[in-house]
Each structure stands twice: as C-alpha cells, then as structure tokens.
Amino acid sequence: MATRPVMRALLLLSVLQGTLGLAQTQYASPATPTVPVPGASSPWLATTKPGATFGTINAPTQLAAPASFEDAKIAHVVLGAIAFLFVFPLGGIVIKVWPHRHIVWVHAAIQAFGLALYIVCVGLGFWMGAQLHTLDRYHALAGYIVLAMLVIQPLLKLHWFHAAVPRVAAFMHVHLWMGRISLMLGIIDGGLGFRLSGSLPGPHLSEGCKIAYGIVGGIVWCVYVAVCIVWVELKKVPRAAPPSPGAPPEEVVALTLADQDARDKSMRPKTGDTVVTASAVDSDVESATSLPLAPRRPSHVVRV
Structure with a gap:
C-alpha cells in the first residue's frame, strides 16, 4: 500500500512533463531560414535586412543601378x-x-x-x-x-x-x-x-x-x-636607283646628279608659298628626316 502514493507521484510527473513539451512545440517561434548573403562585390545585388518579414526572404534580386x-x-x-x-x-x-x-x-x-x-x-x-x-x-x-x-x-x-x-x-x-x-x-x-x-x-x-x-x-x-x-x-620623294657595281664613272655621276636634282625640285617652294628660313624643316617631323624647305643645290662635285 505504501507504493501507491509513489506511483501516483511518478505518473503525475510524467503527465506534466509531456504537457510542457507539447506546449513548447506548439508555441515556439518558427526558426528563421538561413539565406546565403550575396557578396558585396556588385552594387547591383540587394541584401535582405534582418527585420524583414518571414516568407519574403528570397535569393538576391537585381535592383536599379546606383x-x-x-x-x-x-x-x-x-x-x-x-x-x-x-x-x-x-x-x-x-x-x-x-x-x-x-x-x-x-x-x-x-x-x-x-x-x-x-x-x-x-x-x-x-x-x-x-x-x-x-x-x-x-x-x-x-x-x-x-x-x-x-x-x-x-x-x-x-x-x-x-x-x-x-x-x-x-x-x-x-x-x-x-x-x-x-x-x-x-x-x-x-x-x-x-x-x-x-x-x-x-x-x-x-x-x-x-x-x-x-x-x-x-x-x-x-x-x-x-x-x-x-x-x-x-x-615622299622617290630616290633614283643606285648605280650597279662596276658601273662606269659617267653613269655614277649622272645618277647622283639626277637624284639631287629631283630632290631640289620637290623641295622648291611653289608660286604663292611663303618662303621660310633655311632652319625651318618639313612637317613630317616623325619620319626622322629634317628637310629644309628652301631649294638647295649640290655643294660639291662628284669626283671619280
């Protein structure tokens, strides 16, 4: 007979424990789902603030550019x-x-x-x-x-x-x-x-x-x-063909003078052009050649 109060107490404790567990399951707040936060590498991606309503958190959305x-x-x-x-x-x-x-x-x-x-x-x-x-x-x-x-x-x-x-x-x-x-x-x-x-x-x-x-x-x-x-x-002024090896002296002289004369004619100012000083150079300064605009003549005689 002495064991009946003990059994009743154990039964009452088990019932109370089950009731508390059921109450915690029903009334506990739902867990917030974990959403991967998009990297801050792009200003086009938006992140959800912590206070957002449950059910509206989705993948990162594209908003208008800043x-x-x-x-x-x-x-x-x-x-x-x-x-x-x-x-x-x-x-x-x-x-x-x-x-x-x-x-x-x-x-x-x-x-x-x-x-x-x-x-x-x-x-x-x-x-x-x-x-x-x-x-x-x-x-x-x-x-x-x-x-x-x-x-x-x-x-x-x-x-x-x-x-x-x-x-x-x-x-x-x-x-x-x-x-x-x-x-x-x-x-x-x-x-x-x-x-x-x-x-x-x-x-x-x-x-x-x-x-x-x-x-x-x-x-x-x-x-x-x-x-x-x-x-x-x-x-650019075409240059005369160089004399072939072993050419006679007369041919060498003629080709040299012809090439010099062609250069003189190409650099002679035309009618109406402004004649500048001899220190002025042609406009093609990037070609690594400084050509005077004033006409020039052969300064020496070719000797053979």
Whole structure:
C-alpha cells in the first residue's frame, strides 16, 4: 500500500512533463531560414535586412543601378571613345598634313589632352572594376598596357626640345610605331569593354551603341592608316636607283646628279608659298628626316 502514493507521484510527473513539451512545440517561434548573403562585390545585388518579414526572404534580386555607378559607367565609355576615336587620331594626322613651324607643339598639346582624358577614363574603370572584382579581366589588362604605352610616348620625344640632346632616329621610330599600336589597341579595347559590360549584371548598353562604336572605330582606323601611312609614303620623294657595281664613272655621276636634282625640285617652294628660313624643316617631323624647305643645290662635285 505504501507504493501507491509513489506511483501516483511518478505518473503525475510524467503527465506534466509531456504537457510542457507539447506546449513548447506548439508555441515556439518558427526558426528563421538561413539565406546565403550575396557578396558585396556588385552594387547591383540587394541584401535582405534582418527585420524583414518571414516568407519574403528570397535569393538576391537585381535592383536599379546606383546613380553614381551608372554615371561613372557612362563617363568611362564617353571619355574613352572621345580619346581614341577623335583626339589621338587627330593629333597623329595633323602633324602629317599641316606644315606649321610649331606643329610639334600643336601635336604635343593635342596628344596631352587625349592622355588626360584617358587617365580619367582609366581611373573610373579602376573604381568600377574594384567594385565588381573585374580588374583581372582582359579589358582591364589591355587598358593597363595602353596606358603604359601612352605615358612612355612623351619621354621618347623629349629630345626634340633640348638642343643638347642629339636627335636619335631610333627614338623617333619607336615613338611613331608605339603611337600607332596604342591607338589600334585602344580602339580594340573599347570593343572588349562593351563585351565585358554585357556579361555583368545591371543595365546594359543597347546593341545600337555597340554597332555604332564598331563602325566609327573602323572608319577612324582606316582614315588614320590612309593619311599617316599610305599618303605620307606616296608623298615622299622617290630616290633614283643606285648605280650597279662596276658601273662606269659617267653613269655614277649622272645618277647622283639626277637624284639631287629631283630632290631640289620637290623641295622648291611653289608660286604663292611663303618662303621660310633655311632652319625651318618639313612637317613630317616623325619620319626622322629634317628637310629644309628652301631649294638647295649640290655643294660639291662628284669626283671619280
């Protein structure tokens, strides 16, 4: 009989324990689901705040681009296009077609303005690339290479402005061809930038902008090549064929005088032209040849 109170107490305790467990199960707050937080690498991805209502937390959604980021993107495109589709080609063409005594300074001013535009363009691109973690993409790498080439360009022409430094022809040719290569790479890198932009989240440029850039870039490059390479090469004075080995002395003298006379006629000022001093040089200063505009005659007689 003494065991009955003990059994009743144990039974009562078990009932109370089961009741408390059921109450905790029914009235406990639901667990908040764990959602992977999108990386802060892109300003286009939104994250859910901790106080959001249960049931509305989903995968990261794409929102409208921040105004500052979108403005930087447009400025990056516009500055790069102006630099490589207008300023740099203009500076390369004007030095070939404008025979001005200060054409070197005009060329330097135009190219310096283009370099300033491109430095700002690269700065904006670096900021956007840091936000999107795209600094190691092909568009960014090509931009670094082009910027390095353009920064080196003025150093290869500084000897033009110092009389104490000899005019080394090798520097002139390196400057000339490095400028042409950097212009070509810059135009191509713009197309790579359009392609990279299309693979990233956020608003994209229209296909019309990409097509227009490709057409204008192709036209600019063709005009630049036609003027700075083809037309300049055709404008150069043809040289007479050198005498063959073992030619008689009379033939050597005749060929030498004919070549000198052809050069004199090509450099003689035309009617109405302004005759400048003998220290003035031809406008093709990038060809490593300084040609006086005043006519000149053979200064010595060829002796055989």
